[in-house]
Amino acid sequence: MKAKCDFCYRECTLSEGQRGICHIRVNRDGAIVTENYGEVVALALDPIEKKPLYHFRPGSRTLSVALFGCNLFCSFCQNYSISQNEFYQRRPSRYIPPNVFVQQAIEEKVSVSFTYSEPIVWQDYLLDCARMAKNAAVPTILVSSGTFSRASLSRMLPFIDAYSIDLKGDESFYGRYSKGSAKPVIASLEALAKTSATVEVTTLLIEGEHTLSDVKELGTMLQSLGIRVWHLSRYHPAYKLDHPATSESFLQEALAVAKELKIPHVYGGNSRQDQDTYCPECSALLIKRFPHHVKTFLQAGKCTCSHQLYGDMGS
Ligand code: SF4
Helix, strand or coil: CCEECCCECCCCEECCCCECCCCCEEEECCEEEECCCCEEEEEEEEEHHHCCCCCECCCCEEEEEEECCCCCCCCCCCCHHHCCHHHHHHCCCEECCHHHHHHHHHHHCCEEEECCCCHHHHHHHHHHHHHHHHHCCCCEEEEECCCECHHHHHHHHHHCCEEEEECCCCHHHHHHHCCCCCHHHHHHHHHHCCCCCEEEEEEEECECCECHHHHHHHHHHHHHHCCCEEEEEECCCECCECCCCCCHHHHHHHHHHHHCCCCCEEEEECCCCCCCEECCCCCCEEEEECCCCEEECCECCECCCCCECCCECCC
8 A cells, every 4th residue: 555754845655665765764564664763873972063053052962863864865965874875784773762862861961963864754763752852851953954844844843942954055956966955945944943943054065066146145045034043064075076175265255245144143164264153232252162162151141232142052
């Protein structure tokens, strides 16, 4: 019997035994199951800034987990060995039930992050963990391409506190480099910007592929959606794309363009440029980021001018 998966925007209809585009969701006896449920391929304690999240509990650590799988095919994927289909059978994994994962976060007194590959395609495991985390007052983070189906974004909202979402480029860029579409990402960002969750967007800037006018166009769109935090991150060659790494000078030019667009917080990534947080009202330094620690000058999440900084500054 055919069945439809609603985990991501592709909404695959699958015949008995057929796999979805993500390769890990399979029709078994008329029901679509996540074949690698709970089979963890990456587990690590990370600085939260690495997600990147600069406005959610700065300076804290987060217990990060990934199962194998992705619904896009980015030729520049930085985590291809745990996301791209051709590596599926080769990657060793270890079964970690949700309660064991969440218990580890409780013992470490840290948040949990669903990250590294594309958690949307293994969202049944994600949601089982996130529900338990919520019951235990453990903060929850999703790092994702944002390619939700409408139904799956609704399922996620009650259980995720902070989102780090990739916006890779415009529609043509997604077609050329990811075999995907920008449309579901933009729709998700529009919906997320209206919620109380912390939302930060990252664009991996590929010099020669992204132009400064692309940066202006993307930033203008993000600003109109109400996005408050945008990271422009330097690309390094990975997987199938062998373009040279994005230069610091191009990043600097792109950051200058982005800062003109009235997005309150714009940061550089894979670089030491523009790492610190300033008050959008009075320009005071509010968070200083060093390579291995952060120093905040906030009082109860506020600047001395009384501006409430966007996000969750923790307790
Ligand atoms: S997660 Fe997405 S790609 Fe995978 S089967 Fe479901 S709808 Fe298809």
